[in-house]
Amino acid sequence: MPGRLLETPFDGPLAERLAAPPAEGLNLFWLGQAGFVIDIAGRRIVIDPYLSDSLGEKYRGTPREHIRMMPPPIEPGAIAHIDLVCCTHAHTDHMDPGTLPALLAANPTAKLLAPRAMREQAIQRSGGAEARLVLVDAGEAIDLGRGLSVTATRAAHETLETDAEGHHRFLGYCFGTNDLALWHSGDCIPFDGLVAEVRKLKPQVALLPVNGRQPELSLNGVPGNFTLVEAVDVARAIRAETLVAHHYGLFDFNTIDPSEIDGMASGERALQVMRAREAIAFQWPPT
Known part of the structure; x- marks a missing residue:
């Protein structure tokens, strides 16, 4: 499906x-940091x-x-019609005990997807929503209905890490329909095998963090x-058409200047580069 994301x-x-309720097609709303509301194929997914x-x-x-540079754009309980809440890993800015219980309480039929x-972290952070928990590991796919599936990919938050059973601690998620x-x-950071793994899933849109890494932070537990x-x-290598850059603008010690993203966007031709922004609906295909 040719086209590009349209900012509205x-x-x-x-x-x-x-x-x-969510519409058909694709609509994205940024929640700050790595968080998005993803409306796709008539489903509403909230991630991180x-x-x-x-x-x-x-x-x-x-x-x-950790002083917020931007306030939360919405209260957790105010997001309605959620089918699935996804957490890519257990760091608090992705699996938040201050967000998940209210989000799930307001959407009693929503499931919680986690690595x-x-x-155990997902159960604790969600306020004990064990019955609603869907667990996944890299390489596994889950049918979400309406022709939509989610496939878990490996992620290296500086390193690839697994538990004693070999399950990955950090994941990415690819949401796919027949045409999107x-x-x-x-x-995540680049690692051997990442591009080949994701390219098979043929994502047109990639939501990627861009805050980089600093040795002084990594050595102090901030990967x-x-x-x-x-x-x-990476977006070029997996043959994506659009990159939405995120994971910036929340904490001043771990961000980049948004003008850097805008500058990169102005110099790109084959790849659409855009930065996640508040009060913007990202739509595909353009309407």
């Missing part, structure tokens, strides 16, 4: 947009939502305070991600 700004709160100040409370008064290696696929890499250049290279 909207006025008013995000909650007004997400009170309505961080809509609280859990990390600000945890690190208050420490040398590296099999992170089962979207890949959210999770927190990094793709640099912007690496994200562009």
